[in-house]
Structures are given as C-alpha cells and as structure tokens.
Amino acid sequence: MSLRTLWLSSIALAAAAAAAMPALAQNPAAPLTIVVPYPAGGPLDISARIVAEGTTQLGPITVENKPGAGGNTGADQVAKAGKTSNQVLMGAVATHAVNPWLYKNFPYNPIKDFKPLVLVARTPNVLVVNAEQASKLGIKTTPDLVQYLKKNPNQFKYGSGGNGSIGHIAAEMFESLTNTKMDHTPFQGSKPALAALESGQVLLVFDNLASALPQIQSGKFLALGVTTLSRNEALPDVHSINDSVQGFNVSTWFGLFAPASLPDADARRYATAFAAAMHSPAGKEKFKKMGITPEELTLDTFAQFVRSENSKYEFLIRAAKIKID
Numbered sequence: 001m002s003l004r005t006l007w008l009s010s011i012a013l014a015a016a017a018a019a020a021m022p023a024l025a026q027n028p029a030a031p032l033t034i035v036v037p038y039p040a041g042g043p044l045d046i047s048a049r050i051v052a053e054g055t056t057q058l059g060p061i062t063v064e065n066k067p068g069a070g071g072n073t074g075a076d077q078v079a080k081a082g083k084t085s086n087q088v089l090m091g092a093v094a095t096h097a098v099n100p101w102l103y104k105n106f107p108y109n110p111i112k113d114f115k116p117l118v119l120v121a122r123t124p125n126v127l128v129v130n131a132e133q134a135s136k137l138g139i140k141t142t143p144d145l146v147q148y149l150k151k152n153p154n155q156f157k158y159g160s161g162g163n164g165s166i167g168h169i170a171a172e173m174f175e176s177l178t179n180t181k182m183d184h185t186p187f188q189g190s191k192p193a194l195a196a197l198e199s200g201q202v203l204l205v206f207d208n209l210a211s212a213l214p215q216i217q218s219g220k221f222l223a224l225g226v227t228t229l230s231r232n233e234a235l236p237d238v239h240s241i242n243d244s245v246q247g248f249n250v251s252t253w254f255g256l257f258a259p260a261s262l263p264d265a266d267a268r269r270y271a272t273a274f275a276a277a278m279h280s281p282a283g284k285e286k287f288k289k290m291g292i293t294p295e296e297l298t299l300d301t302f303a304q305f306v307r308s309e310n311s312k313y314e315f316l317i318r319a320a321k322i323k324i325d
Contacts, residue, residue, distance in 0.1 A: 030084070030085065030086035031059065031060060031061075031062065031086060032058050032059065032060075032061045032062075032086050032087075032088065033061070033062050033063070033064050033085075033086065033087045033088075034048045034051065034052055034061060034062070034063050034064070034087075034088055034089075034090055034256070035064050035066050035074050035077060035078050035087050035088070035089050035090065036048050036063060036064070036065050036066070036074065036090045037066055037067060037068070037071040037072070037073060037074025037075050037089065037090070037091070037092075037095060038065070038067050038071060038074070038161075038189055038190075039065060039067045039188060039189040039191070040065045041189075041191050042161075042189055042190045042191065042208075042211060043123075043190070043208050043210035043211055043254075043290060043292070044090045044092060044254050045063070045065060045090075046210075046290065047090065047120055047121065047254065047287070047290075047292070048063045048090045049063050050277070050278075050283055050286045050287065051120070051256070051274055051277050051278060051283075053277075054276075054277030054278070054280055054282060054283045055273045055274060055276070055277040056273075056277075057269075057272075057273040057276070058269075058270065058273050067188065067189065069103075070094055070099055070102075070103075070162050070163060070164040070165060071091075071092060071094045071095040071099060072095065072099055072103065072106070072107060072108075074089065074095075075089055075091055075095040075096075075108060075110075076107040076108045078114075078257070078258075078259055079107075079108035079109075079113040079114060079259060079260075080108070080113075080259075081259050083261070087258075087259070088117065088256050088257060088258045088270065089114070089256065089257045089258075090120070090254060090255075090256060091114070091254065091255060091256070091257045092166075092252065092253065092254040092255075093166055093251075093252055093253050093254070093309060093313070094164065094165055094166055095110065096110040096111075096114070096257070096306050096309070096310060097110070097306070097309040097310045097312065097313040098164060098166060098169055098313050098317070099164055100310065100314075101313060101314050101317040101318065102163075102164045102317065102322070102324050103164070103324065110306070110310060111306070111307060111310065112260060113259065113260050114257040114258065114259065114260055115257065115258045115259065115260050115262050115267050115303075116255065116256075116257055116299065116302040116303040116305075116306050117255070117256040117257060117258055117267060117270050117271040117274060117298065117299065117302070118255055118256050118271045118274045118275050118278070118295075118297070118298045118299075118302060119253065119255040119295040119296075119297040119298070119302045119305060120254050120255045120256065120278060120294060120295060121253065121254060121255075121287070121292045121293070121294060121295055122251055122252070122253040122295060123208060123209050123210055123232075123251065123252050123253070123291065123292055124209050124226040124227045124228040124232050124250075124251050124252070125166060125167060125170050125206045125207060125208055125209065125226070125227040125250060125251070125252055126206070126207065126208075126209045126212050126216070126223050126225070126226050126227065126232075126235065126238070127142065127145075127170075127174075127204060127205075127206055127223070127224045127225045127226075127227070127241060128194075128197065128204065128205055128206075128207060128212050128215070128216065128221040128222065128223050128224070129145070129197070129203065129204045129221065129222050129224060130197055130198060130200055130203075130220070130221065130222075131219055131220055131221055131222040133200055133203070134222045139222075139224075140222075141224060141239075141244075142224045142225045142239070142241055142243075142244045142245065143244050145204070145224060146178045146180060146244070146245070149178070149180040149181075149182065150178075150179070150180055153180065153181050154181050154182070154183070156182050156183070156202075156203040156204075157182060157183045157184070157185045157201070157202045157203060158171045158182045158183075158184060158185070158202055158203060158204050158205065158206075159185050159186075159187060159193040159194075159196045159197055159201070159202035159204075159205045160184065160185075160186055160187065160193055160205065160206065160207075161186075161187060161188075161189050161190045161193050161207070162186045162187065162188060162189065163186045163324045164324050165186075166206075166208075166250065166252050167190075167193070167205060167206040167207050167208075168184065168186065169250065169313075169316075169317070169322060170206035170227055170250045171184065171204075171206050172322045173248060173250065173316070173322075174206070174241070174245065174248065177245050177246070177247055177248055178245055182203065182204075185201070185202055190207055190208060190211040191211070193205050193207065194207060194211060194212060194215065194221075197221065198215065198220055198221075204224075206227065206250075208252050209226070209232060209234060209235070209252075209291050210290040210291050210292055213234060213235075213290070213291045216235070223235055223238045224238075224241075225238060225239050225240060225241035225243070225244075226238055226239075226240055226241065227240075227241055227248065227249070227250040227251060228240060228249060228250075228251050229242050229249050232291070234291035253295075253309070255295075255297075255302060256270075256271075256274055258270060267299065268299065271298045271299050272298075275296075275298055278294040278295075279294055
C-alpha cells in the first residue's frame with residue numbers, strides 16, 4: 001500500500017470516528033433553566049419569569065439568578081454548559097455587545113459560543129434624577145442639568161447598575177458629549193442604584209425604562225430624557241436626550257440565547273415556544289406593565305442583530321475611550 005493510500009485511509013477513518021462521536025450538546029429532555037446573569041427583581045429577571053411561566057411546550061422551566069462581573073459570570077456558565085445540563089441565557093446588550101470590549105480577560109466569545117434564539121425586548125434607558133432634589137437645584141430639563149454640571153464640575157456622583165453596565169456606558173458618553181464630569185458609583189444591579197438615587201446618594205442614574213418607570217409614575221423621579229433618538233410611548237412627553245445633546249443614542253436590549261452546541265432543531269423548537277409565550281395575550285399584558293413591547297426577531301435575524309450591535313459598541317467604546325473603573 002502506497003504512502004498516499006495510507007494517508008487517505010487515515011483521513012477517512014478519522015472522519016468516520018468523528019462522525020460517530022456524540023455531539024457535545026445539551027440534553028433537551030432535561031428540565032430547562034433560564035439563567036439570568038443579574039440579581040433578582042430587575043427587568044431581565046422579571047422578563048425571564050414571564051417567559052418561563054408562559055411557555056407550556058417545553059415542560060417546567062426554572063429561573064436561576066447568577067450575577068457577577070457585569071453579567072459575565074452567568075453568561076459564561078451557559079456558554080460552557082455541559083451536555084448533562086439544559087440551560088439558556090437571558091443575555092443582553094452588556095453580555096453580548098458591550099462587555100467584550102471592556103474586559104481584558106473576557107471569558108467567552110459572545111458570537112461563537114452562543115446560538116441566539118429570540119430577542120425579547122428593546123427598550124431605551126432613561127435619564128432620571130430625584131424629583132425633590134432636582135426641584136431644589138432648579139433642574140427641569142436636560143439642558144438645565146448640563147448647565148448645572150458645568151457650573152459645578154466634579155461635585156456630584158452618578159449611579160449605575162455596575163461597572164460596564166449600559167447605564168455606565170450611557171453616563172460616560174453623556175459626560176464626553178457635554179464636556180462635564182461626575183464621579184461614578186457602581187452598584188450591584190439596577191435596584192440598589194435607583195435606591196441610592198431615591199435617597200440622594202447620587203445625583204442621577206441612566207437606567208432601563210422598565211426599572212425606573214414605577215418611580216417616574218409615582219413622582220419620586222423626574223425623567224429628563226430617553227436615550228434613544230425617538231420618544232417612547234410609555235413617556236410621550238419626555239424628550240430624547242439627542243434633542244439637546246447631539247450624537248447621544250443608547251438603547252438596552254435583551255433576549256434568550258442557547259449554547260452554540262444546541263442542535264438547530266431544538267433551537268427552532270425553543271425559539272417558537274418562547275416567542276409564543278411572549279406574544280400571548282397574557283404575556284403581552286405583563287410586558288406592557290413594564291413599559292415593554294415584545295420583539296419579533298428570532299434565530300438568524302436575531303443573530304444578525306447581535307453581530308451588528310457587537311460591532312457598534314466596539315466602535316463606540318474605543319472611540320470614547322471608555323474603560324472599566
């Protein structure tokens with residue numbers, strides 16, 4: 001037998017052996033868990049529970065909160081989930097578009113390690129201040145805030161849900177575009193950041209609209225502007241920050257991701273079941289109370305969106321020279 005024949009035979013045997021090996025995929029027959037990489041009580045956690053309660057085709061679904069490292073801890077857990085587990089991630093703009101460009105030793109690949117299933121929601125952040133404090137300082141609008149910060153540089157703190165959170169990114173961009181400067185106070189999630197704003201510990205917070213909406217509606221917080229280019233139907237009288245701070249445009253999104261090893265057939269089944277729960281009358285009503293309209297992107301179209309967002313924030317973060325504290 002010639003050397004060439006032996007070489008070709010070895011290739012064929014290796015290919016056959018590889019084909020015979022079981023794929024390192026999750027076990028769809030195991031109970032399903034939605035991992036939320038943030039503390040309980042936030043919009044991603046609430047949304048995950050709405051989906052879990054409304055999905056009937058996949059059996060019982062539990063929700064596990066795995067916060068840490070700006071969302072990286074929980075996302076990494078799902079990225080590396082073994083074949084004996086059955087986990088999906090409630091990922092977000094931070095875990096898949098922002099954090100990869102902020103952390104030096106990033107633990108997973110947000111594109112290659114995941115299979116996007118369904119985009120749950122896109123929602124603006126909103127710039128909020130303590131209504132009582134704003135009244136004392138004479139702040140009623142975004143231009144009022146900018147003018148006040150320029151007259152009082154480095155005298156105030158802003159809060160966020162953590163280093164590298166979208167609220168942190170939004171505030172850094174705001175400072176850069178308005179030539180103002182504040183100290184950053186990061187918290188472990190949205191709820192403690194908003195609690196600090198309510199107590200007067202910080203002057204302002206850029207937060208997810210769904211999180212801040214109850215305090216805005218109660219009058220505790222004053223919404224100065226939304227972070228998207230257009231207004232939001234939940235706050236029709238609140239201007240876009242871009243109206244007075246040209247170039248400002250930041251939004252929050254979150255959706256469900258499986259590990260890349262999940263077979264395509266199961267990914268389609270999961271996406272169909274999750275989308276049905278989101279768009280059911282009960283699901284829509286629950287999301288509406290949060291100021292959220294469920295999205296339509298699934299599978300390939302969601303994957304294209306994630307890649308686009310990843311590239312967008314790479315450019316934005318590098319251009320603005322934003323770094324983790």
